[in-house]
Amino acid sequence: MVNVLTGLGAVVTPSALLWNLIGVVIGIVFGALPGLTATQAVAIFTPLTFVMPFTISMSFLLGIYCGGYYGGAITAILLRTPGAPGNAATCMDGYPMAQKGQAGKALAIAVMASWLGGELSALALMVGAPALSLIALRFGPPEYFAIGLLGLVCVAGISEGNILKGVAGGLAGMLLATIGMDPISGRPRFTLGIQGLMAGVALIPALVGLFAITEVLAKAEQMELGKKDQLITEYDIALPTKREWWESRWTLLKGTIIGVIVGVLPGTGPTIASWMSYQEAKRSSKHPELFGTGITEGVMATEVANNAVTGGALIPLLTLGVPGDSVTAVLLGSLMIQGLTPGPLLIRNNPALVSQLFWILIIANAFMLAIGLGAARAFPQILRIPMRILLPIICVLCIVGSYAVNNSLFDVWMVVLIGFVGFVASKFGFQVAPIVLGFILGPIIEPNFRRALITSGGSPLVFVTRPFSLGILILAGLLLAFILYRQRSGGVAGEAVKEPDMA
Amino acid sequence: MNDRDIVGGLAVLVISVVGLVASMRVPSETTTQFGGGFYPGFLSVCLGVCGLIILVEGVLKREKVPVPKFEWGKVLPVLGSLVLYCLLFPILDFRIVTAIFLAICMFAFGVRRPLQLMAVAIGGSLVVFYVFTLGFNVVLN
Amino acid sequence: MREQRRCGGGRPSVRWSRWIAAFLEMALVAGIAGCGGAGSKQVKYPVRAVTLVVPYAPGGSSDLSARPVADAMKEILGQPMVVVNKPGGGGSVGAAEVAAGKNDGYTLLNASIGPITIVPYTTQVSYNYESFEPIAQLTDIPLALAVSKNSKFQTLKDFVEYAKANPGAIKYGHPGAGNIQHITMERFCQSVGIKVTQVPYEGANPAVAALLGGHVDATVTGTQEITGQYKSGEIRVLGVTSASRVDMLPDVPTFKEQGYDLVAGVWYGVLAPKGTPKEIVDKLADAFKKACQDSKVLEAWKKLYLTPAYLGPEEFAQRIKKDAATNQKVVESIGLSKK
Numbered sequence: 001m002v003n004v005l006t007g008l009g010a011v012v013t014p015s016a017l018l019w020n021l022i023g024v025v026i027g028i029v030f031g032a033l034p035g036l037t038a039t040q041a042v043a044i045f046t047p048l049t050f051v052m053p054f055t056i057s058m059s060f061l062l063g064i065y066c067g068g069y070y071g072g073a074i075t076a077i078l079l080r081t082p083g084a085p086g087n088a089a090t091c092m093d094g095y096p097m098a099q100k101g102q103a104g105k106a107l108a109i110a111v112m113a114s115w116l117g118g119e120l121s122a123l124a125l126m127v128g129a130p131a132l133s134l135i136a137l138r139f140g141p142p143e144y145f146a147i148g149l150l151g152l153v154c155v156a157g158i159s160e161g162n163i164l165k166g167v168a169g170g171l172a173g174m175l176l177a178t179i180g181m182d183p184i185s186g187r188p189r190f191t192l193g194i195q196g197l198m199a200g201v202a203l204i205p206a207l208v209g210l211f212a213i214t215e216v217l218a219k220a221e222q223m224e225l226g227k228k229d230q231l232i233t234e235y236d237i238a239l240p241t242k243r244e245w246w247e248s249r250w251t252l253l254k255g256t257i258i259g260v261i262v263g264v265l266p267g268t269g270p271t272i273a274s275w276m277s278y279q280e281a282k283r284s285s286k287h288p289e290l291f292g293t294g295i296t297e298g299v300m301a302t303e304v305a306n307n308a309v310t311g312g313a314l315i316p317l318l319t320l321g322v323p324g325d326s327v328t329a330v331l332l333g334s335l336m337i338q339g340l341t342p343g344p345l346l347i348r349n350n351p352a353l354v355s356q357l358f359w360i361l362i363i364a365n366a367f368m369l370a371i372g373l374g375a376a377r378a379f380p381q382i383l384r385i386p387m388r389i390l391l392p393i394i395c396v397l398c399i400v401g402s403y404a405v406n407n408s409l410f411d412v413w414m415v416v417l418i419g420f421v422g423f424v425a426s427k428f429g430f431q432v433a434p435i436v437l438g439f440i441l442g443p444i445i446e447p448n449f450r451r452a453l454i455t456s457g458g459s460p461l462v463f464v465t466r467p468f469s470l471g472i473l474i475l476a477g478l479l480l481a482f483i484l485y486r487q488r489s490g491g492v493a494g495e496a497v498k499e500p501d502m503a
Numbered sequence: 504m505n506d507r508d509i510v511g512g513l514a515v516l517v518i519s520v521v522g523l524v525a526s527m528r529v530p531s532e533t534t535t536q537f538g539g540g541f542y543p544g545f546l547s548v549c550l551g552v553c554g555l556i557i558l559v560e561g562v563l564k565r566e567k568v569p570v571p572k573f574e575w576g577k578v579l580p581v582l583g584s585l586v587l588y589c590l591l592f593p594i595l596d597f598r599i600v601t602a603i604f605l606a607i608c609m610f611a612f613g614v615r616r617p618l619q620l621m622a623v624a625i626g627g628s629l630v631v632f633y634v635f636t637l638g639f640n641v642v643l644n
Numbered sequence: 645m646r647e648q649r650r651c652g653g654g655r656p657s658v659r660w661s662r663w664i665a666a667f668l669e670m671a672l673v674a675g676i677a678g679c680g681g682a683g684s685k686q687v688k689y690p691v692r693a694v695t696l697v698v699p700y701a702p703g704g705s706s707d708l709s710a711r712p713v714a715d716a717m718k719e720i721l722g723q724p725m726v727v728v729n730k731p732g733g734g735g736s737v738g739a740a741e742v743a744a745g746k747n748d749g750y751t752l753l754n755a756s757i758g759p760i761t762i763v764p765y766t767t768q769v770s771y772n773y774e775s776f777e778p779i780a781q782l783t784d785i786p787l788a789l790a791v792s793k794n795s796k797f798q799t800l801k802d803f804v805e806y807a808k809a810n811p812g813a814i815k816y817g818h819p820g821a822g823n824i825q826h827i828t829m830e831r832f833c834q835s836v837g838i839k840v841t842q843v844p845y846e847g848a849n850p851a852v853a854a855l856l857g858g859h860v861d862a863t864v865t866g867t868q869e870i871t872g873q874y875k876s877g878e879i880r881v882l883g884v885t886s887a888s889r890v891d892m893l894p895d896v897p898t899f900k901e902q903g904y905d906l907v908a909g910v911w912y913g914v915l916a917p918k919g920t921p922k923e924i925v926d927k928l929a930d931a932f933k934k935a936c937q938d939s940k941v942l943e944a945w946k947k948l949y950l951t952p953a954y955l956g957p958e959e960f961a962q963r964i965k966k967d968a969a970t971n972q973k974v975v976e977s978i979g980l981s982k983k
Contacts (some may be wrong), residue, residue, distance in 0.1 A: 036639070043702030044640050047711045050944060140859035164560075168515050168553035175522050175546050181733065182529075182539035184844050186821025186980065188767055189529045189539045195740055195770065199732025213585070220581040221574045223612060266853050267846070321872045322853040329849065330703030337708065339947050343872020388612035389619075391581075392605050393627055399588060400601075400631060404641040406701075407730050408737070409593055416585045423578075427571040428511040446542045447846065453537070454843050455815055455859060642728050 004126070007355025011363065016059040019052075020360065023063020024367040028375070030064070031071020032083040034208045034394070035401015038068020039326040046334045054338045059360050061334055062310075065327050066118050066364040067371075069270055069307050073110040074375060077299070078103060078382055081212040081394060085203060086270030086306040088211060088436055089278045092158070093291065093298025100294050103380040104237030109296050110303045111372025112240070113252065115365050117304035120256045121263065121311025122361035125318075126354060129347075132264050132312070133319035139265055141452035142463045146472035147265070148445035151272055153480045154279040155434045155441075163487055166434040169425070173438025174445070176201055183447040184454075196410030205402045205411040206418055206439055210432040212398045213419020216391050218426065223387065237377055240296055248297045251281040255304035262305075263312020269325035270306035271440050277305030283482065311361060317342055318354060507568040512558030519554055522547030580611035597643040601628035689749055689924050690723040696914070698754045699738025701731040705868065705948060709783060709912055710754040712944040716935040727754075734820070735759030736769050743771035747917040749924035752779070755915045758824050761968040765975045766822045768982055773968045777920045778960040780932040781913035783945060784953035786886035787828055788867045788893070789816075790879045792855060795862075800883045800902045803862070807838035814840040817851040817860035822980055824971075825864040828885065828908045831974045836904060855879060866910050867893060868949030885909060892949055911953070913960055929957050 011020075023045075030041035041064045049057035072087030077094035090110060097106035124132065139147075152170060159166020179190045180200020191197040245252075255277035262273035281301035282291040291298050313324030314331075321343035323329040332342050340346060340353075347354055382390070402415045422432045456462035464470050526547055529540030588604040595603075605624040614620055635641040696714055700706040707729060714725040730738035735758055742753035753776070764772040789800070797803045807814050818825040821844040833840055843860050845851040848869040855863040856878060863870075871892050873879045881896045885908040889898060899906040914932060916925060935941055936954040945952055955963060975981050 030639075040702070041639075043707070046703055046708070050712065050940075136853065137857040140854065140857055164553055164557055165511070168550060168557065171546050171550040171553065172515075172518065175518075175543055175550065178543040178546070182821075183846060184821060185539050186734075186766065186823075186826075186844065187530075187539060190525055190543070193768065195733075195737065198767070198769075199737050202732075217578055217581060220612065221577050223577060266850060316853070320853065320856055322849050322856070332849070333703050333705070333708050333948070336948050337944065341872035341875070341949075343876050344878045345872060345876035348876070388609060388614050389623055391612060392608035393623075395581075395585060395588075395608060396601055396605060396627065396631055399585075399592075400635055400641075400643070403592075403643075404635065404639070406732060406737075407642065407728055408732070409589070412589050412592060416582075416589060419585075420582060424573075427573070428507055428514070429568075430511065443846075447844075449542070450537055451843055451845075454841065642726060 004355045004358070007352055007357075008359045010352070010356050011055050011059060011359045013055070016055050016360075017363065019056050020059035020063040020364055021367050023060040023065075024067035024364055024371060027064035027067025027069075028071035028074075028368070028371060030083075031068040031087070032074045033401050034075060034081050034083055034212050034398045035204055035403075035405060037072075037084040037204065037405075038065055039330060040405060041068055042327050042330045042334070046330060046337065049334055050337055054340070055356060055360075057334065057338060058357060059364070061331060062357065062360045063364045063367065065310055065331070066307065066361065066368050068327070069118075069310055070111060070114040070303065070368055070372060073114065073299075073303055074107060074379055077106045077110060078379060079212075079390075079394060080215045081398075082207065084270075085207050085436075085440070086274055086309070087302070088207065088271065088433065089158075089274040089302040089306075090299060091211065092278060092302070092433065093294050093296075094302075096292065096294030097296075097299065098294075098380070098383070102294070103383060104376050105240065105296070106294075106299055107376035107379060108237065108239050108373060109299045111369055111376065113255075113300040113303040114307040114372070115369040116252060117256050117259055117306070117308035118310055118365035118368070119362060121260050121308040122358050122365070123311070124260045124308075125311040125314055125361070126358040129315045129319050129354065132260070132315050135261065136264050136266060136316040136320060136322065136324070138468055140466075141448040141455060142466055142469040143472065144265075144267065144444055144448040145452055145463065146469045146476065147268065147272075148441050148448065150472055150476040150479070151276065151437065151441045152445070153476045153483070154275050155437050156480065157279040157282060157483050158275065158437070159431065159434055162429060163483070165430050169430045169432075169434035170438035170441075172430075173435035173440075174442035175438075176206070176435075177439045177442035178446070183443065184450045196408065196413075199406075201414055201418070201439075202406060202408075202411055203440065204405045205414040207436055208398045208402050209415040209418030210422040210436055212394060213415060214422035214426055214432055216395055217419065217423040219387060219391055237380075244296050248300050250284070251277075251297055251301050252304050254280055254284075255301050256308045259305035259308025260312035263309035263324050264315050266316055266322050266324055267444060269313070270309045271437075273305040273309050274302040275437055277301045283479070288486070307365075314357065314361075318346055318357070320344060321346070505567055505570070506561045506564070507570050508557050508561030508564075510570050512554045512556075512561055515554030515557060516551055519547045519551030522550065581608060584608045584611055598628050598632050601631060689927060690721055692750065693724045693726050694721065694749070695751050696725050696727050696754055697738045697742050697751065698727055698729045699731060699735035699756075699759060700729065702729050705866075705950065706735075706754060706756060706912060708948055709945060709950050712938075712941045713782065713932070713935050716938040716941050717931055720931045720934050733767075733769075734763055734822070736763045736767065739763075740770050742915070743775040743917055745917050747777070747919040747921075749916060749920050749928065751917065752928070753915045754912065756912050757910050757967060758822075760915070761964060762822055762824060762827055762971045762975065764968075765972045766980050766982055773964050775918050776915035777918055777925055778957050778964055779914045779916055779925055780929045780936075780957065781911050781953060781955035781960045781963065782932065782936060783913075783950040784909045784911045785866045785868055785950055786884045786890055786909045787825055787864055788870055788884050788896070789829070789862060789864055789882045790852075790855060790870050790874070791862045791882060792858060793878055793880055794858075795880060797862075797882060798880075800897075800899065800904060803882055804836050804838055804904075807833075807840050811839040812841050814862060815843050815860045816840055816862040816864060817843045817845050817854045818864045819848040819851050820844055820846065822975070824908070824910055825866070827971050827974050828906075829864045830978050831908075831970070832899070832904070832906050834974070834977065835906065871949050890951070911963070912950070913955070925957055 030036040072083030073090045076082040076087045076090040080095040082088040094106045155170035258277045259273045262268050278301045282288045313328045316322045316324045317328045526540040526544030531538035584607040591600045602624040698707045714727050717725040739759045745751040848865045851863050854860045883899045
């Protein structure tokens with residue numbers, strides 16, 4: 001207990017608080033801009049911390065981390081253009097809410113849920129780090145393969161209307177992800193001799209293309225040239241009621257747990273967490289058919305989960321020296337710059353460290369909440385800008401953001417190409433969300449499947465003889481059965497509701 | 504070809520066949536049990552099955568959903584301006600390309616007031632340029 | 645449609661401006677060369693910012709090791725050195741771009757051993773080590789063969805003897821097929837005549853995690869990746885591949901000490917495109933030498949567990965040539981060479 005409080009003393013200095021606030025603001029901006037992400041922001045600003053003392057550098061970088069995992073929700077809700085991969089699932093209900101005139105409310109829910117997930121995950125870091133880090137160790141190739149399959153089942157669950165088209169989209173996304181280096185043999189495949197494809201199709205351009213450019217082209221098609229736009233001038237900024245929170249308490253709790261655990265697992269991140277949480281909220285809901293029409297629970301589920309990843313992903317970094325997601329992979333370098341070597345000794349040698357990081361996270365999330373609630377009032381004003389001016393600007397941000405990730409012109413071409421393909425596909429009833437999820441899950445499923453077989457000497461029994469792997473596979477099977485059963489029994493009504501707005 | 508799903512299913516089938524052919528041409532490995540072509544090939548087969556079912560369902564169902572119509576007149580100008588943006592991106596100064604793109608794209612969307620076109624194009628490109636280069640340390644040519 | 649036609653009409657003028665720019669640039673270069681020939685040894689370089697291409701993502705060791713150097717170079721050269729990340733393809737995307745770039749000394753590559761001496765033999769790329777003018781090696785990090793603390797292997801000899809008795813039974817993880825860690829381990833196995841099973845991971849961190857979790861029997865990575873886990877006693881390091889012991893792992897014997905003739909390491913160094921004028925190469929090499937002695941640079945490297953190891957253009961060129969020849973042979977013998 002004393003330890004916990006000494007940590008607080010070290011991080012509540014004016015300069016640490018100021019840098020924390022600056023970090024949160026930078027994080028939100030990077031998160032919100034399509035293409036730029038929290039990972040990018042932490043990487044760009046890490047060299048600045050060469051000259052900062054430990055608490056200030058961590059206040060700054062963890063501020064970016066927390067703000068960055070929430071920021072993408074702003075553009076996801078207002079423009080259906082997730083600013084970062086982890087916020088893609090927020091489009092599902094956030095955007096319809098904004099269209100119904102509840103933009104402010106959706107933004108407020110997003111930041112409040114993010115705050116809750118972030119704070120609870122900080123708590124998990126504080127009290128559960130040693131225990132949770134064991135999970136990360138128990139996960140070998142078969143377990144990651146099983147997690148990947150569980151994610152694929154979620155693809156079926158989130159497919160609106162036609163499950164088959166969702167699965168086809170997911171498979172197409174997985175196929176797209178195989179372009180580039182074969183992760184096991186290290187050989188290029190399907191590159192058509194193009195140098196740029198050697199590195200594969202990067203995630204950010206694919207995401208930006210599929211969501212943002214697809215949306216821009218769809219909007220362009222709907223635009224009536226001579227007429228003025230139908231602007232959404234209403235944006236309810238009423239905060240969600242206590243009852244709405246209470247009704248969603250299980251969704252929020254499950255979302256947090258999913259976020260923390262996915263965060264703990266190296267190689268997975270907020271994107272998978274938010275989709276899994278969304279699918280679980282939909283599965284356990286009494287009114288699953290309302291998901292995707294703009295309900296508060298949908299936004300809560302995704303945003304609580306992606307910010308719960310933050311505390312979770314720090315756990316293996318601090319206890320094992322193994323980062324839990326892409327941001328913590330960069331933070332590993334930032335810690336080394338401070339002269340700290342991430343590894344099992346880190347906490348033992350620096351007992352105050354965890355409590356300091358805990359308080360930094362608590363404070364960063366509080367800043368995020370304050371700024372986010374302000375943003376919930378201010379940002380819906382964006383919708384007052386006529387679409388014909390807003391859309392070209394979005395295009396520029398998408399192009400520049402995607403270029404900035406790898407300084408690659410090739411990526412910029414991919415954005416436009418993939419965006420066009422996504423536009424055509426969505427006209428034929430293939431949603432873009434399953435394609436993106438397949439694209440993210442593929443690189444988890446394939447190498448771990450092949451690695452599992454290498455380590456088992458070729459025996460496929462390895463997937464069912466290990467308890468964690470078997471457990472997750474059974475869970476995936478049950479979930480699939482449940483989704484198919486519900487599709488069969490309630491499918492007719494569901495189809496009838498969904499089909500018109502898709503056509 | 505009178506249903507959206509017949510066309511969509513056919514397209515999925517074509518992708519799966521292309522994927523399968525490409526996968527079979529990936530050289531097999533001796534070091535590992537499954538080569539680089541196995542998994543994409545497997546995905547292609549699954550995709551083909553999906554495509555086939557979508558196609559058959561499309562043929563069998565009674566209420567046809569018409570094949571979507573594309574309003575190319577509205578889509579192509581936007582797409583074209585994006586392609587032009589990519590083409591010019593490495594050649595000209597970022598600020599100039601972006602201003603050109605913004606102007607063309609807004610024009611395509613139906614903005615006709617010259618003052619508005621110029622103000623947004625020039626202002627927008629300058630703001631983006633300075634925010635990204637000075638604020639975010641991004642190197643734009 | 646109208647606007648597209650208008651732009652089509654605009655493009656030739658764009659080309660013209662490019663031609664004119666290129667012409668002016670050529671005139672400028674010729675002018676500089678002329679100055680050099682005129683007797684005054686003073687080369688007017690650099691007159692503008694120099695770009696240092698890092699072929700990996702920001703935040704990694706290639707990036708973090710380069711940034712303090714770039715800062716120090718600014719003070720030495722009097723012109724800023726801008727770090728630009730061009731990640732992808734195991735470093736080959738950035739390398740290919742620099743190789744194809746202008747050889748005027750304004751675009752440099754923060755290279756490392758993998759993309760320069762291995763990738764050209766495993767993959768169809770547009771360059772090889774001869775496409776570059778070596779300037780300076782900056783750091784050199786030995787590799788380590790690590791096992792879990794519960795492992796039955798106490799020494800390298802245990803490892804080799806077990807592998808001899810049980811071919812293919814030992815599974816070792818490494819950060820990716822065709823990486824220097826993989827190639828060096830295969831080279832070692834060939835030299836002592838053992839057979840082990842390789843398990844590729846997506847980078848050093850997952851490979852270390854797999855070792856900690858007991859999913860592989862051993863892991864080969866750079867020493868800087870396992871120092872933390874080694875100090876805490878979670879893992880045991882059987883040997884390091886340097887010529888002499890490493891400062892941060894003083895108790896760990898080298899491969900050589902244990903009777904195995906293997907010296908290898910991951911180097912980071914700076915390359916320029918082929919044909920960069922000798923004066924510029926020398927000037928840069930001198931500047932990098934000074935940067936390698938800069939206290940801020942040394943402190944940053946120390947924190948990142950990178951070992952400073954400056955080599956000038958000639959020695960660096962020899963090392964690259966030697967590494968390339970060695971690695972090419974290994975690549976061919978394990979069937980990884982490009983088809």
